Amino acid sequence: MLSRSERIALRVQEGVSHGLILLTYYSLEAWLRSRGYRIPDLRRVRREFETEMGPGPGPWLICANHLTLIDSLVIQWAMAPGWRLFLRRDRFAWNLPDRHNISRTWWLRVLGYIGKCVPVLRQGPPEEVRRTLEKAAFLLSGAQTVMIFPEGGRSRVGRVDRDQVTYGAGRLLLDVPGTQVLCVYARGVGQKDYGDYPRRGERFFIRAARLEAQTAMTGMRGARDLATQIVAKLSEMEAEYFEVVDR
């Protein structure tokens, strides 16, 4: 259970983030574009997100594959334009990045704060991971959107890595009933392996699909079952991607 001060801190962060969202969003979009990154057919991709998520309220748990440090930025860019996120603040997703990555420099820490990041210590003590998940559950219970990478980190094999799946996503679904799941497969077309940043000029393939994840199990078994369904869906989306690419 989060303390009152922790809940207030998250609300303050949400407020600050919303106040700066246009500046944050368009600055980051400019940076992404300056590196030559593009999402071909961006309008169609955004329509896909709108169709899958519908106009109703959340909570939404966005579950994506993970290959580079900026996957969440690219996905957020693909989801909606900045003005739309200003109007629908609940659609500007919270992220759970690795604390080591987000605390490298002071400006990354600031960016992480206004970018709605709740750092998590990967491979950290279970109680600390649980604490982060409690924060994510609190945000979901307030109909917010949370983005999570069920593989627990960037895939070292360059593909959706079922062996590395963590069960945090499943636990969140159990802890916050009514949470809807949106699976997102995002990949630079030249991305062969995992890395820090996509190559300059990269074009991104992005697909979104809603998943009706269900389980009759509870506790750790239920969390595992749900997380396994999510990763299976991501694998399926990946297979579709490579089917098109290899054709």
Added chain:
Amino acid sequence: MDNTTAFGKVIDIIKPFVKNTAAFGTVGHETRIIEDLGVNSARLVDIILAFEDEFGIQVDDEAADRVRTLGDAVQMIMQKTAPAH
């Protein structure tokens, strides 16, 4: 079930998840599952569920969090499988 039997079964269950196989040759009760054996923390859930299946016990989240070493695992299993008085 005695301590040694439980320890042996714990080792058998954890073995497939161990990355640091060199450390696996000198394990003891103090051996830390994540730090020393290189087990991915996400796989601890699989290990705990395997304990539940193997020993017919129920492990809640708090008890699972307390399992840091092989000795912790054995102690938890011994407590949960001990006949009630």
